[in-house]
Amino acid sequence: MNASANKAFLCLFLITNALLSQEKIADVNIVSDSIQIGESIDPLSPARAAFYSAVLPGLGQAYNKKYWKIPIVYGAIGTGVYFYSWNKNELDRYKTAYNQRINGFPDEFNGEDGNPFISEDGLVRAQNVYIKNRDLSLFITLGLYALNIIEANVDAHLDDRAFNKNLSLKPSFYYDPLQNSTVTGIYIKYDFN
Template identity: 55%
Template structure:
């Protein structure tokens, strides 16, 4: 109940700061001052980047001319593939040893001839752990692959927008003249 009151109080305070001191309506007509030629704006650019990145990881980033991201992508995907292979190899070793121990045959974890000894329960736990880690690593690798496709598409989309210093968002503290208190506001500034 206490938290609900806090949320209501914060909401009321936020809406109370949006006051209007204007007595008359002000009509502002804006004109678009930027003109982009059709050559600069390619509607299919995000789709092309996503397609290229889906065909070959990193190719969409190269299409966007963000070459520094390519080693990061291959490092992340290579790491996922490495951990999949590592856990799959260990899982197969534990599984083979468990099957051989059930048949009463010697295996690499039987404790004979200088080998380490693992009981059947330990081999079962090892199989479960390595299988879980293997499945998790393939899931993470697939998620990273999808993420790099989405990143290429999003980056291509954002490259089409004009980002410049004439548009700023800055928080400010101003003095409210009606009650002589400081108020935190955010201002959106356009410079022409």
């Protein structure tokens, strides 16, 4: 096995080991509006959502029951794959034309009278542009894939059951008669019910 395969195996081992070593917290004794007595909270929910999204994009969003995000995930990753494929095909087209031209064969960019539409230097520049665009499309696609995993993880962390409804934060405006002006601030409220 090569070094990258060893790293991938080690990463997969650590992720699955971390997933299997955790337990569910059962029978939460907190009484509030957001967590019911006896309801269990799964601390592995974020890790599972991220793992599912890593295995198949959009599966973590389905695990979080946010089905409306799945078309967005596939649209984003699909767009990146489309542009990668298109740039790769154009690069192959210009490479083939350049190789045919330097070997003395006619290519698709030759005119009817034998004068080429694009010079050899133009074919080389076009190849360089499509190499850059192909690589950029690959990095953007990988970034969108990683963003899919991160979004599933964060969304599982921000589950509504995990927040206490007794904590509130809202802006406040107060009229100060001595200064004859309005004072703005933040009002933080916590109920101890």
